[in-house]
Amino acid sequence: MTEIIDVTNLNFSWGNNHVLKDLNLNLKENELVSIIGINGAGKSTLLKCLNRILKPDSGEISIFGKELSDVDLIELSKHISYVPQSIRSNFSMDVFDVVLLGRRPHIQWMIAGEDREKVSKTLRYLNLEEFAFRRFDQLSGGERQRVIIAKAVAQDPAVYLFDEPTSDLDLKNQIEIMKRIKELISAPESSKSALIAIHDINIAARFSDRILLLHEGRIIADGTPQEVLTTKNIAEVFNVTSEIVNMHPNYIRIIIKDEINEKKTNRTVIL
Amino acid sequence: MDSISEKHIENGKTQFLMVLILGIITVFLSLFAMGQGSSSNLDMMSTINIILGLEAATELQSDIIWKLRFPRILMAIIGGAALAVAGSLMQGCLGNPLVSPLTLGVASGAALGAAFAIVLGVSVLPYSNLAIVANAFFFSLIVVAIIIQLGSLRSISAESYILVGIAITFISGAVVSTMQYFATDAQLSQLAHWSFGSLSRPDLIQVLAISIAVLGLMPTAMKWSWDLNALSIGGDEFAISTGVNPAETRRNMLILSAFMTSVVIAFTGLIGFVGLAAPHMSRLIIGNDYRKLIPCSAIFGAFLMVFADTLGRTLFAPIVIPVGIMLSIIGGPFFMYLLLANRGGKK
Amino acid sequence: MDLVPMNISKLAVFQAALILFCSFGVYQYSVQEENDADRGAIIVIDSNGVEHSFVESPTRVAITNTYAATVIRMLDVESDVIVGISGDFYDSSLWPEFIDTPIIQQSAHSEIDFEALLDARPEVYIVFATNGMVDTNAIREKLEPVGIRVLALDFYKYDNLRYEINVIAKLFSKEKEANDLFVEFDEIESLVEDRIGGISETSRPRVVMEHHASLTRDPVVLTGTSQWTDLIQKAGGKNIFADLPGHTTHVDMEAILDGNPDVLMFDGITFDIGFNAFDEGNDCQTHMNFIAERPGFDELKAVQSGSMMIMSGEFAGPMMIHGLPTLAKLLHPSLFEDIDTEYYLDNYFIKYHDIDRVGKFVCEFEKV
Numbered sequence: 001m002t003e004i005i006d007v008t009n010l011n012f013s014w015g016n017n018h019v020l021k022d023l024n025l026n027l028k029e030n031e032l033v034s035i036i037g038i039n040g041a042g043k044s045t046l047l048k049c050l051n052r053i054l055k056p057d058s059g060e061i062s063i064f065g066k067e068l069s070d071v072d073l074i075e076l077s078k079h080i081s082y083v084p085q086s087i088r089s090n091f092s093m094d095v096f097d098v099v100l101l102g103r104r105p106h107i108q109w110m111i112a113g114e115d116r117e118k119v120s121k122t123l124r125y126l127n128l129e130e131f132a133f134r135r136f137d138q139l140s141g142g143e144r145q146r147v148i149i150a151k152a153v154a155q156d157p158a159v160y161l162f163d164e165p166t167s168d169l170d171l172k173n174q175i176e177i178m179k180r181i182k183e184l185i186s187a188p189e190s191s192k193s194a195l196i197a198i199h200d201i202n203i204a205a206r207f208s209d210r211i212l213l214l215h216e217g218r219i220i221a222d223g224t225p226q227e228v229l230t231t232k233n234i235a236e237v238f239n240v241t242s243e244i245v246n247m248h249p250n251y252i253r254i255i256i257k258d259e260i261n262e263k264k265t266n267r268t269v270i271l
Numbered sequence: 272m273d274s275i276s277e278k279h280i281e282n283g284k285t286q287f288l289m290v291l292i293l294g295i296i297t298v299f300l301s302l303f304a305m306g307q308g309s310s311s312n313l314d315m316m317s318t319i320n321i322i323l324g325l326e327a328a329t330e331l332q333s334d335i336i337w338k339l340r341f342p343r344i345l346m347a348i349i350g351g352a353a354l355a356v357a358g359s360l361m362q363g364c365l366g367n368p369l370v371s372p373l374t375l376g377v378a379s380g381a382a383l384g385a386a387f388a389i390v391l392g393v394s395v396l397p398y399s400n401l402a403i404v405a406n407a408f409f410f411s412l413i414v415v416a417i418i419i420q421l422g423s424l425r426s427i428s429a430e431s432y433i434l435v436g437i438a439i440t441f442i443s444g445a446v447v448s449t450m451q452y453f454a455t456d457a458q459l460s461q462l463a464h465w466s467f468g469s470l471s472r473p474d475l476i477q478v479l480a481i482s483i484a485v486l487g488l489m490p491t492a493m494k495w496s497w498d499l500n501a502l503s504i505g506g507d508e509f510a511i512s513t514g515v516n517p518a519e520t521r522r523n524m525l526i527l528s529a530f531m532t533s534v535v536i537a538f539t540g541l542i543g544f545v546g547l548a549a550p551h552m553s554r555l556i557i558g559n560d561y562r563k564l565i566p567c568s569a570i571f572g573a574f575l576m577v578f579a580d581t582l583g584r585t586l587f588a589p590i591v592i593p594v595g596i597m598l599s600i601i602g603g604p605f606f607m608y609l610l611l612a613n614r615g616g617k618k
Numbered sequence: 619m620d621l622v623p624m625n626i627s628k629l630a631v632f633q634a635a636l637i638l639f640c641s642f643g644v645y646q647y648s649v650q651e652e653n654d655a656d657r658g659a660i661i662v663i664d665s666n667g668v669e670h671s672f673v674e675s676p677t678r679v680a681i682t683n684t685y686a687a688t689v690i691r692m693l694d695v696e697s698d699v700i701v702g703i704s705g706d707f708y709d710s711s712l713w714p715e716f717i718d719t720p721i722i723q724q725s726a727h728s729e730i731d732f733e734a735l736l737d738a739r740p741e742v743y744i745v746f747a748t749n750g751m752v753d754t755n756a757i758r759e760k761l762e763p764v765g766i767r768v769l770a771l772d773f774y775k776y777d778n779l780r781y782e783i784n785v786i787a788k789l790f791s792k793e794k795e796a797n798d799l800f801v802e803f804d805e806i807e808s809l810v811e812d813r814i815g816g817i818s819e820t821s822r823p824r825v826v827m828e829h830h831a832s833l834t835r836d837p838v839v840l841t842g843t844s845q846w847t848d849l850i851q852k853a854g855g856k857n858i859f860a861d862l863p864g865h866t867t868h869v870d871m872e873a874i875l876d877g878n879p880d881v882l883m884f885d886g887i888t889f890d891i892g893f894n895a896f897d898e899g900n901d902c903q904t905h906m907n908f909i910a911e912r913p914g915f916d917e918l919k920a921v922q923s924g925s926m927m928i929m930s931g932e933f934a935g936p937m938m939i940h941g942l943p944t945l946a947k948l949l950h951p952s953l954f955e956d957i958d959t960e961y962y963l964d965n966y967f968i969k970y971h972d973i974d975r976v977g978k979f980v981c982e983f984e985k986v
Contacts, residue, residue: 053511077514084512087505090368091559096279098504104497105514109562116276123275132275133282136504148509155513309873331875331917338913339871400834400908456726456751457830457887464831464838464868471871472835474913589873590862 003028004159004193005050010059012045019045021217023059027159029191032182034204036197037214038238043197044085046214047161050195051082063159077105081152085164086145092137095147099123102154122154126180141168149177153184160184160194166203174200178207205229206251213237226252235260286557290567297348297574304344304581309589310335342475345482347576347594350470350535351545353485355572356492357528358546359553359564363503364524365429371547372532375418375432375525376439377411378543381536382466383443384410389461390454403465404472404537411533414439418529422522432525468540468595470580477538484534488527489569495524496561503559544598545572548606555609575602662785665747665778666754666770672741675790680740680766682706682723685773685935687713689783692799692936692970693792702738712893712971727751730760742789744769750865773936776848783936803939806962807852810946813953814854822856823880823949826920829866830888834908839869840885845934853946854953855881875914881949882909882920884928886981892930893967893977902928902981910983926983933979940966944980 005027012020019042027033035043048054050061052068061068063079081102099122103115123129126146131139136147145168152160160181166174185192198204204211204225211228213221215237221228229252234242241257305322306315313321313332320326321336328336357372372378384406388394396405421427421435451459473481498515507517536542549572550564557567575598583597658673680702681687687700687707697715702722707713720734726749743761746752747770758768769789771782780800787796827846829838840846841862850857858877859869884905890897906926915921927948933941940962947954967975 048508051512053508073511073516074514077512080512082508082512084505084508087509089504089506090366091363091503091554093500093504093559094282096275097500097558097560101497101501101504101513104501107497109494109497113276116279117273119279120273120275129275133278148505152512161512309870310876313872331914334914334917335872335875403833452728453724455887456749459727459751460829461831461888464836465833467868469833469836469868472833474835584870589859589869591868591870593868 004064005195006060006062007050008060010046010049010061011057012042012049012054013057014045019217020049020056023218025212025219025222027193027195029158029193030185030188031193031209032185032196032207033194033210033212034196034198034208035212035214036199036201036204041214042217043214044163047082047163047195047197051080051161052076053082074105077155077157079157080159080161081155081157082161083149083152083163083165085167086141087148089137092135094133095128095131095136095139096123096133098136098147099150099154102151102156105155118156119154122150126150126153127176142170142173145169146173146177149181158192160192160196162194162196162198164198165196166198166200174203178203182207201229201234201254205254206247229254283563286563289556290563290570293567293574294570297570297577300574300577300581301344301348304347304577305336305340307581307585308335308340338475339471342473342478343471343580344577346470346473346478346539347580348573349478349482349485350539350542351549351572351574351576352489352569353481353531353535353572354542354546355549355553355568355575356489356565357531358572359550359561359568360492360495360499360524360528361546362550363499363559363561363564364521365432366503366506367429367433368551369547370433371543372528372536373440373541373543373546375414375436375529375532376443377414377529377532378536378541379440379443379447380411380414381407381533382541383447384408384537385465385540386447386450386462389465390450390458408533408537411529411537415526415529415533418525419522422518422525427518427521429521432521466541467593468542469591470539470576470594472540473538481534481538485531488531489565492524492527492565493562495520496565499524499561500559503561540595542576542595542598544595544602545575548602549575552606552609660789662769662788664768664770664785665772665775665782666758668758668768668770670742670767670769672767672789676741676767678738678740678742680722680735680738680743682726682743682745683773684713686744686771686786687716688936688970689773689786690790693783693787693790693795695786695790695792699790701740702735709894712973730757735761735766740766742767742769744771746770747772748775774845774934774938776845776852776938779936779938806939806942809957810853810942813957814946814950817854817950819856822854823925824858824877825850825855825881825883825949826858826874826877826879827883828885830885831866832884834912835871837869837871837874838866839874841865841867845938846883846885849933849938849942849945850883850949853942853949855949871912871914875918878917878919880919880923880925882918882926884909884926885931885934886928887931887934889928889930889981891928891978891981892932893975893979895930895977897978897981903984906981906983924983924985928981930977930979937963937966948980948982 003026007023007025010020010023035046037043045054049056052073063071096119099119100111100115103111103118107115123132126149128146128150131143136144139147145165149165165177169177181194184190185194208225210223211225212219213228213233221233229244231242231244234240234254239260241260243255243257245253245255247253306318313335317326318336321328321332354372361370361372361374362368385403388403388406394402394406395409396402417439421432451462498520501510501513501515502517502520510517550568553564553567553571557563576594579597579601580594582601583592583594586592658671660672660675661669663669677699678701679699681700682704684706700716700719703716703719705721705724707716710717720738722734722738723730726746743766745754745757745768747754754770761768771785773779773782783796783799787793827840827850829840832838839859841859841864844865847857847860858879889901890899891902909915909926910921920926943954943957943959943962947957947959963979964975967973
């Protein structure tokens with residue numbers, strides 16, 4: 001399998017806080033890879049370094065063999081689409097037009113029939129037809145999140161970088177979106193991949209081909225969910241005890257039990 | 272072609288129609304305005320006839336129509352369009368619906384230049400009819416240069432531009448106040464009258480020059496429509512993911528806006544409101560897609576200016592109420608009404 | 619032990635009572651001040667309608683403009699009563715006695731230098747009554763509490779000039795001098811009136827007078843309440859914008875074209891003309907050239923006959939009566955051919971300012 005993204009010795013600091021330390025990872029085609037870790041581990045930061053939103057202190061990032069910093073931004077956006085967790089703005093457009101923005105890298109100025117078709121198809125694919133001409137700012141948080149995912153899909157990149165794509169979604173929509181993403185990635189003729197920063201380790205476990213465990217700036221585990229999500233790893237990174245259960249057909253479920261290292265002191269309840 | 276795409280096309284057509292109607296109304300208003308004036312022998316009918324060539328004009332009538340009325344109305348259209356477009360660009364790239372062409376400090380720079388010319392008699396073009404204008408323009412260009420410099424700083428954010436604009440406004444204001452303080456009563460009065468704003472100051476040649484400058488810049492603004500859409504709807508990260516460079520977009524659009532504003536205000540004096548309100552009014556009928564918002568704002572701006580200027584001229588003729596004052600008087604409440612009528616509802 | 623009541627409502631009542639008590643005290647004090655002031659022998663009412671009473675003529679006066687100082691000279695009041703001046707008195711040839719007098723206020727619109735003011739300890743502060751740049755009320759509110767009477771007098775309004783001169787006369791017991799001055803005024807006005815008395819309304823030259831804030835393509839004209847409207851009327855002309863309200867206003871240039879004035883006049887306060895000023899940069903002619911080039915202006919009677927003039931600032935102040943013949947002659951050259959109108963201006967300067975008149979006071983358009 002061809003490597004789409006290759007990251008070597010990536011370093012990034014927020015001021016004095018050295019968040020990413022000599023990090024290495026790669027992403028191959030038709031792969032859905034999840035990055036998990038605690039709050040502040042650097043999951044979002046990592047994604048943003050891959051998209052030129054943030055400039056790393058050092059390290060090499062290549063996409064399709066080319067050095068990331070050498071690629072023109074528009075050209076880059078034809079191949080990578082970063083999907084933020086949410087967007088807030090003082091201005092608003094119709095949902096159709098927001099999704100249409102995804103076509104921007106592919107057009108000069110006028111939009112063609114195919115661009116409209118693509119948007120239309122994407123809206124239907126993600127069950128958003130009824131919202132097509134609603135104002136973006138009048139949607140709920142979850143609906144908005146699905147719309148910006150739709151925009152990325154309309155953008156038709158080779159790589160999706162999702163930053164917490166399910167955080168605002170209800171349970172049904174969480175599963176549905178992840179299924180759709182998985183479908184897009186798995187379609188053999190598409191050669192697409194996704195790198196997903198996600199909190200929910202069960203979603204990661206169920207849908208990922210590979211999981212990267214980000215802890216203290218490094219990737220301490222890289223492999224299939226079964227390989228990475230062990231009770232030992234979970235305890236080390238998340239400070240919780242857990243139990244792994246095999247689910248049919250072939251994914252695991254992690255049941256979280258309790259926090260570790262609770263200081264057993266007498267605490268009074270302060271009102 | 273599926274139904275969603277069809278609806279999108281239909282929406283686009285409806286919006287285009289609305290803008291077209293607005294444009295036609297503006298044209299008719301302008302023609303009507305051409306017929307307004309204190310001259311007793313140049314009423315509506317005569318003016319139309321003369322313009323259409325159906326009636327021969329005396330030299331005086333010709334002078335009035337082509338050297339007084341026409342330049343003023345053309346200035347209203349171009350000036351209104353320029354300020355409105357500048358306002359829309361600024362609101363989009365700074366992500367703030369409260370900014371206007373006056374926010375960047377360009378107008379303050381112009382006022383400072385005018386003050387130097389009026390109070391200290393210092394100008395880049397002394398002893399000329401254009402002493403005040405040239406100085407106002409020169410000083411506002413200094414502000415544009417500051418904005419360009421800011422744009423080259425690595426981590427300049429939208430807020431920074433606004434804050435620097437406020438700082439420039441304060442500094443200019445302080446210098447102007449100091450000069451006013453030491454000015455004679457007569458100079459103070461001259462400065463005050465200059466700042467009221469008037470569309471009749473530039474002559475035909477100057478208006479044509481301004482028009483060329485503004486019309487030349489419009490296509491550039493339009494070219495950046497997509498980038499403005501991405502930036503204004505989603506913010507910096509969303510924009511980058513769509514292939515839009517936020518810093519570059521911001522810098523270019525602000526330079527464009529600043530220049531468009533200074534080219535108008537140096538000649539007319541301070542005219543506010545249009546740059547803030549016209550984009551908002553346009554958004555109420557056409558949404559935030561800059562490919563349509565820019566032309567719509569331009570037309571709305573032109574309409575507002577022509578309307579305010581004509582009203583200010585005819586209400587208490589021959590007394591002229593300066594256009595800036597008229598804009599605030601009629602525009603303010605009208606704008607308020609539009610906002611309240613559209614609160615919470617779908618456009 | 620708590621001295622302050624802990625209870626909220628008791629605290630509120632206590633505070634309210636305290637405020638009421640203090641207010642009452644202040645009120646009593648201010649009322650008492652008024653009652654204490656003697657109804658003095660000299661009572662004058664200034665142009666803001668404020669009454670002032672004095673036990674005797676003031677000996678310490680602060681003057682903030684040259685118009686008032688001129689009137690004081692005209693009435694032969696001793697100049698040493700003036701203990702404080704403004705920045706307007708910079709011309710030491712015209713005001714030599716004030717070279718060392720402290721400046722209390724730089725210009726009509728600047729802050730009062732309170733230290734200089736207290737040093738000078740004036741009893742009276744003379745300031746403009748109706749000038750838009752001066753906040754006379756604010757000055758009054760600041761100075762009256764410390765016992766300085768603020769006398770609001772313009773000396774630039776034609777209809778009020780004699781009244782205001784009388785106020786000064788009464789204040790300094792110069793009634794005789796005032797009467798002599800009014801006799802002189804009467805003589806001058808009769809001279810002009812006699813010559814122009816015969817002309818009909820319709821043959822009065824139509825005049826447009828532009829304000830100094832006027833721009834080439836954005837005219838501001840003097841209107842109803844301006845002294846120029848009265849002066850032009852007295853000189854045998856008619857301000858075609860006399861009916862417009864207020865002192866000045868922006869007008870549509872077309873209105874000037876429509877009015878087709880016979881004479882165009884300009885307020886010359888921003889030009890280098892007047893006493894000891896000689897228009898060295900030739901700005902007057904340059905300005906009038908720009909005016910002549912305004913669209914449509916070549917058809918105006920005023921431009922075709924070259925009847926454009928710029929009048930220096932003195933004509934708008936206490937010199938206005940002495941300047942009337944000059945104005946009348948400009949409007950009716952044939953009627954005043956034999957009168958040396960300059961004499962009245964020269965005489966004014968010699969008699970009241972004790973100095974020879976130098977400078978260019980009127981710029982007339984030189985047709986090429």
